[in-house]
Structures are given as structure tokens and as C-alpha cells.
Amino acid sequence: xxxxxxKLNYYTKLxxxxxxxxxxxxxxxxxxxxxxxxKETGIIYPDSPTQSISYEVVNKLQKVEHNHKMLSLAKTxxxxxxxxxxxDKRYVTMAKMDGLTCxxxxxxxxxxxxxxxxxxxxxxxVTHNAMVVSSIPKEVPYKEELIVDGExxxxxxxxxxxxxxxxxxxxxxxxxxxxxxxxSECANRKLDFIAWDVVKxxxxxxxxxxxxxxxxxxxxxxxxxxxxxxxxxxxxxxDWCQEQGYPIDGLVFKFDDVAYGKSLGETSHxxxxxxxxxxxxxxxxxxxxxxxxxxxxxxxxxxxxxxxxVEIDGSxxxxxxxxxxxxxxxxxxxxxxxYQPIRIIKSxxxxxxxxxxxxxxYVPSGMANAVFVPPHTCPVCGGQTExxxxxxxxxxxxxxxxxxxxxxxxxxxxxxxKRGLDxxxxxxxxxxxxxxxxxxNSILDIYDLAKYRSEWIxxxxxxxxxxxKLLQSIEDGKNCQLDKFISAISIPLIGSASAKTLANAFxxxxxxxxxxxxxxxxxxxxxxxxxxxxxxxxxxxxxxxxLASILNITYDIPKVEDxxxxxxxxxxITGTLKTFKNRGELQAAIEQHGGKVVxxxxxxxxxxxxxxxxxxxxxxxxxxxxxxxxxxEAEFISQYFDE
Numbered sequence: 067x068x069x070x071x072x073k074l075n076y077y078t079k080l081x082x083x084x085x086x087x088x089x090x091x092x093x094x095x096x097x098x099x100x101x102x103x104x105k106e107t108g109i110i111y112p113d114s115p116t117q118s119i120s121y122e123v124v125n126k127l128q129k130v131e132h133n134h135k136m137l138s139l140a141k142t143x144x145x146x147x148x149x150x151x152x153x154d155k156r157y158v159t160m161a162k163m164d165g166l167t168c169x170x171x172x173x174x175x176x177x178x179x180x181x182x183x184x185x186x187x188x189x190x191x192v193t194h195n196a197m198v199v200s201s202i203p204k205e206v207p208y209k210e211e212l213i214v215d216g217e218x219x220x221x222x223x224x225x226x227x228x229x230x231x232x233x234x235x236x237x238x239x240x241x242x243x244x245x246x247x248x249x250s251e252c253a254n255r256k257l258d259f260i261a262w263d264v265v266k267x268x269x270x271x272x273x274x275x276x277x278x279x280x281x282x283x284x285x286x287x288x289x290x291x292x293x294x295x296x297x298x299x300x301x302x303x304x305d306w307c308q309e310q311g312y313p314i315d316g317l318v319f320k321f322d323d324v325a326y327g328k329s330l331g332e333t334s335h336x337x338x339x340x341x342x343x344x345x346x347x348x349x350x351x352x353x354x355x356x357x358x359x360x361x362x363x364x365x366x367x368x369x370x371x372x373x374x375x376v377e378i379d380g381s382x383x384x385x386x387x388x389x390x391x392x393x394x395x396x397x398x399x400x401x402x403x404x405y406q407p408i409r410i411i412k413s414x415x416x417x418x419x420x421x422x423x424x425x426x427x428y429v430p431s432g433m434a435n436a437v438f439v440p441p442h443t444c445p446v447c448g449g450q451t452e453x454x455x456x457x458x459x460x461x462x463x464x465x466x467x468x469x470x471x472x473x474x475x476x477x478x479x480x481x482x483x484k485r486g487l488d489x490x491x492x493x494x495x496x497x498x499x500x501x502x503x504x505x506x507n508s509i510l511d512i513y514d515l516a517k518y519r520s521e522w523i524x525x526x527x528x529x530x531x532x533x534x535k536l537l538q539s540i541e542d543g544k545n546c547q548l549d550k551f552i553s554a555i556s557i558p559l560i561g562s563a564s565a566k567t568l569a570n571a572f573x574x575x576x577x578x579x580x581x582x583x584x585x586x587x588x589x590x591x592x593x594x595x596x597x598x599x600x601x602x603x604x605x606x607x608x609x610x611x612x613l614a615s616i617l618n619i620t621y622d623i624p625k626v627e628d629x630x631x632x633x634x635x636x637x638x639i640t641g642t643l644k645t646f647k648n649r650g651e652l653q654a655a656i657e658q659h660g661g662k663v664v665x666x667x668x669x670x671x672x673x674x675x676x677x678x679x680x681x682x683x684x685x686x687x688x689x690x691x692x693x694x695x696x697x698x699e700a701e702f703i704s705q706y707f708d709e
Contacts, residue, residue, distance in 0.1 A: 067109065067285070070100040071200070074115045108175060108207025109285035113200040113253075121250035122194040129184075130191045134213065134265050136167060136183045138335055139318065139342040148296060148319055150668035151341045153692055155321050158275050159299035160291040161307050162316040162342055163260050165219035166241040168192070170202065170259070172212040177204050182218075182245070185377065192244050198253035199244075201260075203285040212267035214281065216289070217260045218244045222311040224256050236313040238351065262289040262318075273322050293322070300343070316344040330687065338687060349421065350376045354398070354406040357388070357438040359463070361446050361472030367463040369394055369440075371408070371420050378412050386410060386418040391440055391453060391461040398423045404436040446472030471501045474508070477556060481509050482543070485562055486554030489543035491536050499525075510612055512540060548575060548621035555610040558601040567591055569621050575614045579607065624658050631706045632661030635672040639663060640685045644677060645699050652699075659706060667694060675702050 167183035180196030225236040243255035320340035327339030369388040409422040449467025549569035588599040
């Protein structure tokens with residue numbers, strides 16, 4: 067039928083242009099053959115020459131509330147996580163189409179509505195355009211209500227032929243085209259609809275694979291899918307989509323048993339019956355509004371892009387770190403400006419990043435086209451700034467004022483914070499006040515605040531109880547662990563994990579300092595390299611040595627029980643704890659008994675610790691599905707720690 071439609075429409079175009087290449091009889095033969103097939107199947111495509119096509123023009127797209135939740139998908143870039151998710155259940159592997167999600171509704175066999183996904187609850191009515199998308203049937207041989215979800219896409223060859231400067235990729239082209247107000251213009255864009263789910267209809271088909279096959283028989287273009295080994299599926303679908311010119315950005319693995327999939331339930335973000343395997347991160351378009359500059363511990367002013375809010379995986383993102391001046395030039399160009407079109411990803415689905423920008427861009431009328439340049443004065447202290455080239459050959463903006471409050475506040479906040487000594491009660495706001503009052507000009511001054519007590523208790527927002535509590539917290543913090551102290555003093559590239567490695571290797575601060583003085587080969591330590599060694603060797607320890615002299619720094623190098631009860635076992639922790647102060651404490655105990663703490667539940671996980679037996683978190687659901695023991699904290703302690 068599609069071949070007949072395409073041929074008839076092609077020959078009609080030639081006839082209208084006065085360049086006919088076939089006889090009227092031949093055209094009529096194909097026309098009546100198509101007409102008979104439409105009667106036999108009950109399927110009628112929008113661009114069929116048997117229909118009088120109406121190209122509707124609307125004034126604006128109406129907002130519509132969906133009749134079902136149009137949820138997103140849980141995502142991963144780890145094939146092993148996919149294997150763990152699926153377990154031994156039967157599944158279908160589909161291409162994850164890179165376009166605009168759309169839902170079609172049929173009543174009595176006729177297409178009555180088409181809606182974009184929008185925010186998952188409310189979308190836009192694009193029925194006028196769906197009526198002219200050639201791969202969307204106007205009629206289907208199914209008389210009950212039918213709701214089909216799928217993707218509006220533009221095939222890569224089509225996009226390349228139609229390429230317009232307003233669109234950088236097929237996904238944006240498809241999304242912009244289906245939302246045009248003039249259906250005749252949309253028809254010229256040659257979009258496709260790829261069906262990938264039946265939301266309502268064919269309830270008697272218990273397997274998802276049967277439903278996909280059924281959609282194909284109804285006349286829909288169905289998403290490429292297979293039922294085979296994960297590795298083969300990834301390769302086969304990628305190859306097929308490349309040959310066909312389908313734009314895809316990953317694969318979707320979905321349980322074939324529809325009832326089982328529904329029994330897993332859903333979160334507010336995604337259904338638990340499927341998982342997406344991403345080839346790369348999703349890209350989102352937005353507009354740059356500003357570049358702000360934040361102070362780092364070493365005086366480097368870090369640029370942060372502020373942009374129009376974008377919803378990514380259920381959370382609203384409106385800021386992304388640009389890291390340094392070099393990156394601004396590489397991504398945003400020589401003159402980054404307000405309302406500059408930019409593209410955002412969530413790297414590894416966690417950290418927002420700006421990955422691309424249109425240097426020229428469109429500025430709304432009446433809006434000032436501000437050009438953003440590195441500030442000549444520090445936004446914290448007003449001191450002069452200076453561009454410097456770092457050891458890694460990147461251009462960075464420094465505050466040249468050695469007394470800059472921003473440097474000091476950031477350093478002390480890190481020193482006292484969770485990644486440092488974890489001293490309770492002293493907020494960044496309190497620190498800033500102490501610096502403003504002139505009482506704190508170095509980290510050492512923190513330990514000399516008691517002399518200001520009589521004046522401090524009279525300050526607005528403070529009193530005897532709160533001040534004494536803060537002073538006691540600082541005093542208690544003098545008793546600290548070596549790994550916490552090493553992490554607190556802000557050696558570049560040394561975070562909590564690296565600090566623990568150093569503490570395990572040397573046991574005392576004195577031994578660590580002696581190693582630095584004698585040019586110890588730190589690169590011999592696990593996960594250390596030459597760059598880290600260089601950072602350790604070049605660090606100025608003057609202040610750290612003075613701090614060490616007034617603190618009680620202790621550390622017991624953990625003795626791992628080779629034959630401990632947890633030897634060789636992988637443990638995952640989720641939820642809140644009751645006996646252990648925090649997860650770090652529990653992790654240390656697990657490691658001491660020969661176990662290893664992991665961040666995700668997979669088929670290789672041995673135990674999940676969770677105090678909430680009724681939890682429906684992803685880790686809990688996964689553990690139950692894989693028959694992994696879920697123990698409360700008390701049960702875990704009793705079974706593995708108590709003698």
C-alpha cells in the first residue's frame with residue numbers, strides 16, 4: 067500500500083508539472099488496486115490519493131491533558147546494569163527513537179487526536195499535522211478505542227535533503243515541524259511516526275512482542291525490535307537503524323510479559339517495566355541568560371552558565387559549571403551573549419554541562435544583547451583579577467588579592483564541612499559574618515574564637531547558647547581522623563577517597579609529611595598517578611603543619627579480616643540508618659570484616675541493607691527481583707558483626 071501511494075503521488079506530481087511518464091490507464095490500475103487494498107485492510111494513510119486531503123491551519127497549539135501518564139524511562143549507560151535489571155525474564159529490545167514523543171487516539175477505527183508528550187501530564191494538540199504525516203493511518207481496522215504511543219521522527223536522509231539553518235539535528239527538526247501551525251508546511255517536511263507501545267487496545271495479547279506485531283498489521287510503522295541476546299541486539303538494531311537512516315540515541319529493554327511489567331509499578335518519573343540503554347547523553351536546547359563567577363579554594367574564579375530552565379529526567383536545571391575561561395571560548399565562542407542558543411546535557415545523567423552553542427543566535431526584540439566578558443574585578447572582594455595559564459595549559463581567571471574573603475570563606479567552609487573535619491553547626495553564612503567582623507583571617511583563627519565570646523553573644527541572631535554550642539563544636543573538632551584532616555587541608559586532586567588511601571599508607575600526619583619531604587613515590591599507591599603525586603609534592607603545607615600542631619590527629623589503620631564473615635561479599639546500603647551514625651561508618655565496618663560496599667544492586671550483589679521493609683525504591687525492587695537478601699541494619703549487625 068505504501069509503495070502504491072508513493073508511486074501514485076509521484077506520478078501525479080509529474081502529471082501536474084506536464085511531465086507525465088505513464089498512461090492514464092496505468093495510473094488508474096494502481097489507483098483501483100490501492101482502493102481495493104484499503105477496503106480489504108481497513109487501513110487508510112493520510113496521503114492516500116483516494117482521500118481528499120485537508121491541510122488545516124490553526125491559530126495556536128492547544129494545551130491538552132493526557133488520558134494516561136506519558137512517563138520517561140529509567141536510564142543507564144552500563145550494559146551490566148541492563149543485564150541485572152532483566153534477570154532471567156523474557157524481554158524485547160527496541161531502538162530508542164530520537165524524536166518527539168506523540169500519542170495517537172482512534173475511536174471506531176478513525177484517528178481523532180494526536181498529542182505531544184509535553185511534561186508527561188499535559189501536552190499540545192497536533193492532530194491537524196498528524197493528519198498529513200504519511201506513516202500515520204487515518205483509519206485502522208479496529209473498532210474499539212485504541213491509543214498508540216510513538217515517536218515523531220525525521221529520517222536522517224530526509225533531514226539532510228531538507229536541512230534548514232534553524233535546526234541542528236533531525237530531532238529538533240521533527241519536534242519543530244510537528245508543532246507548525248500550517249499543516250501543508252508540515253506535510254512538506256516528510257516526517258514519520260514510529261509506533262512503540264499500545265496504551266489501550268488488544269488487551270487479549272499478553273506479550274508486548276505480540277502487540278508490536280499487531281500494530282504492524284494495522285498499518286503502523288513499528289519501532290525496530292528483536293528478541294535475542296543483549297550484545298547481539300545492540301549490534302543488530304544499531305546496524306539496521308543506520309541502514310534505514312533512523313535517528314536513535316539508544317535502546318529500550320522492556321519485559322515481554324505485559325502483566326508482569328505492570329505489576330512492577332512506576333515512580334513519578336518512569337515505569338519500572340523497562341530501562342533505556344543510552345549510547346550518549348540526551349541533549350536539551352535552551353538560551354544563555356548570564357555567566358556568574360564563583361570563588362574556588364585557591365582563588366580561581368569559576369564561570370557558571372545561567373540559562374533558561376530545562377527539565378531533565380524530572381528535575382529542573384538552570385545552571386552548569388563552565389570550569390575555566392578556555393572552556394567558555396571553546397564552547398560559547400569569542401563573544402558569549404545573552405539569549406545565545408546553547409545545548410545542555412546531564413553528563414552520565416548527573417552533572418549538567420554546556421556542550422554546544424550558536425555563536426550568533428537570536429536576541430528577542432526589546433532585549434539587550436549583553437556580551438559576557440571575564441570581570442576585571444573580583445565579584446567577592448573587588449580586587450583586581452588576572453588571566454593566567456595553568457599547568458594544564460588552560461586559561462583561568464584569578465583574584466590577585468591575597469586577602470580575598472571569598473578564598474578564605476570557601477577554604478574554611480571546605481575545611482569544616484562534610485568533606486573535611488565534618489564540624490557541626492558552622493554554616494557558610496556564619497563564616498562570612500566572622501570574616502566580615504575581622505575575627506577570622508585564616509583557618510587557624512577558627513580555634514581562637516573563644517576570646518570574642520562576650521562580643522559574639524551580643525550579635526544579632528546569636529546568643530549565649532548558640533555561641534557556646536558553636537565553640538564547643540569547634541573544640542570537639544580538634545579530635546579528628548587523619549584521613550579527614552588530609553582531605554580538609556585542600557591538597558589539589560585529593561578528595562575523601564584519596565585521603566583515606568594516604569591515611570592507610572602512612573598512619574600518622576608526621577609520617578605523611580616525611581614522605582613528602584623525602585620524595586616518596588606516591589604514584590605507587592592504588593589509583594594514584596604522576597599528576598596526583600605532583601599535586602601532593604607542590605602543595606604548601608605551612609598552614610597545615612600549624613593546624614596539625616594544635617589538633618589531636620589519630621588514625622587506626624583498619625585491619626581487614628581475611629576470613630571475616632563478609633569476606634568476598636558485596637553489600638549495597640540504602641535508606642536511613644539507626645545504629646551507625648552514617649553510611650561512612652557502616653562502610654568502614656563492612657570493609658573491616660572483608661566486605662565491599664557497592665552503589666547499585668546487581669546480580670553480583672550479595673546483601674542489601676535497608677531499614678524500610680516496605681520500601682519500593684529501585685534498589686529494593688531490584689533486590690527482590692534478583693532474590694538478594696534484604697536485611698535491616700539490626701539483622702545485618704547481628705548476622706555479620708556480633709560475635
